[in-house]
Amino acid sequence: MQLMQSQNPPESEITKLSLQIWRRSPAFLFFLIFIYISTPGYIFAEDKSSDTIDLDFEIPEAEKKPYSFNAEIKISETIRGFDKDSLLFNQKYPNSRDDGTFFQTDLNLRAEGSYEIGIVKLYARLSGELYYNNDEDWENGQRTEEAYVSLLPSPSLTLDIGKKVSKWGKGYAWNPAAFFSRPKDIEDPDATQEGYYVVSGDLIKSTDSPLRTIALTPVILPVSEDINDKWGNDERGTERDILWGGKIYFFAFDTDMDIMFLAGEKVEDRFGADFSKNISVNFEIHGEAAIVLDYVRYVTDQQGNLTQKKYNAKNYLLGIRYLTSHDTTYIFEYFRNGQGYTRDEMKDYFTLVEDGYKEYVSTQTMAKLSESRQYGHQFYNRQTVMKDYLYLKVSQKEPYDILYFTPSVACIYNVNDKSGSIIPQITYTPITNFEFEFKTTFLLGKDYAEYGEKLNDYKVYAAVRYYF
């Protein structure tokens, strides 16, 4: 059987893209209408007075209520341009695709609420999404991101039970010491995460000595098929276990420091530490280190034979934040991923994918390609999968006196194979509770390089958020 090839006549990429956009008409039209009704011209009228500025000095929010409710609705459009020559494209679509781009329209609703009764506080944050894309048509999903009960008998003592996000570490793009968190999205490090079901606490003690604060945060996290089954994003299977760990925070000599650990019967024990300090008013340095004892890395050779490499994996990160007198912020980080693959190991994997694809093209046999897909899903096709990375983000606050407007560009660079991605982005919040975001991602890299072999060449993302 021959590979399915596109029957479309040759067209320029722009023409193709335009046609595909309009073919997605229901979702795209919906998106455009939403953008139109939320343009500044429509909304500003409510915020302005014609001649004088009428300032309201009343503060009704000063009256406390026992409950609170907040929500955020977001509509976004994502366009991904496939790299049809990449190995991961061939791995996923061995019969290729007629279209060169993938469209998805998302409608997300995130709602959070809390209720306080004495020393007890109930909190929940839920999210739901409705999306439309080329492959799945209309689909929906929902998740409980956090839902927990807090007991606060005093400011120095807190006990939390339920699903909760625990973010540890000082890194911006990566957090090797965040033992109880889900992996970050490197393209959106600030994105809201889903928590795990935990029992955790906070015991804080402040002193007048040079050690101004010491705080202990113990955590217990049960793992089973019914609860926290996705712990650690581990696709090898879930074994029943009770994980326990903790973090001790110190604030001394104007420096934040943490020491943390995680242990369990069926997981690799791990220890970590981090620090953050301003060495001048506009220059901050931070670092993070973790060691995972007896870490097992699964490595395939070019033939698909999977072997295990067991060692103590050392991960660390060093970074800075620097603010110039022109309000430009630089965030720069180096990440050493001790759990990652070497250049040769990745080449072996890519060779397996390529051989599997060639075998499928010539003999229609899926065996090797399926094997590569399985390894990709479990181990290789993830973010930050290799050893050494650099991250740089440059953002400019309110250039040309445009209030609430922040353009930025982020770069991720894989030192081992010299590939990477560049992510220009703008966020603009000209109207209270409205936020506009536009982001593009360009992936750059040669053959057999991490970013050169990704499924996509580029991604365009536009979103409007409304908070209420």
Added chain:
Amino acid sequence: MKKALLTVFICLCISAPAFALDGNEMLEKVDRNLNPESFEMYRKLINTESDGSKKEFVMYSVKKGKDKIASVFLSPASEKGRSTLRVGENMWLYIPNVGKPIRITSLQSVTGGIFNNSDIMRVDYSAEYNCEKVEPADDGHILHLKARTNTVAYDRVKMRVYGERLLPDKLECFASSGMLIKTLYFKEVKDFGGGIVRPAVIETDSPLYKGYKSVIVFAKVKAKELPDEVFTLNYMSKIEGLRK
């Protein structure tokens, strides 16, 4: 001649209480007149642009001692739950979605507009500045303040104080180059109860933001006993729980 000497003597006696204080003592008095050492307050921050459009933020803040202040945003919805903490020159921002505090600097602005973090998380003036000179002015004095360290947002500040209560009515903030960065005007003196009588409104403008104006409105300024543990990173997500 005797009459003239007597007049001078009487004038000196009348003005003695003010000059009896040196500049730094006056500055400490200004601090205590603006707020007790340990207190809570609500503030509304209003940023207005040259076209008249405006954006408002409401925050609840607690302060203790000379250099500890914590705040949480109550509105707008997009900012709700964000909290800031300052201990000395250390400043942190906690964003609920991000889920952990990050270090920020006094020069940045968590709200945008003319007010920067140092204005919003203001600690006692006497903690940050040394009074180098006091000049007499109409119905008051002008205090010439110099930053104690180079980590303070404004290198020099000219503060005009007036009346028996020694309340400020105008603050001019300068960079180390001598450039005027912004001017703060203290207005609408109000009795908040509990002996706290202070300006309820601070307006600011800046030659760097022509046509823009920012205003802070104070409400429910009240003395409050606070444990030190409130001013820690671990407590940043819980500051709103202090409200009664």
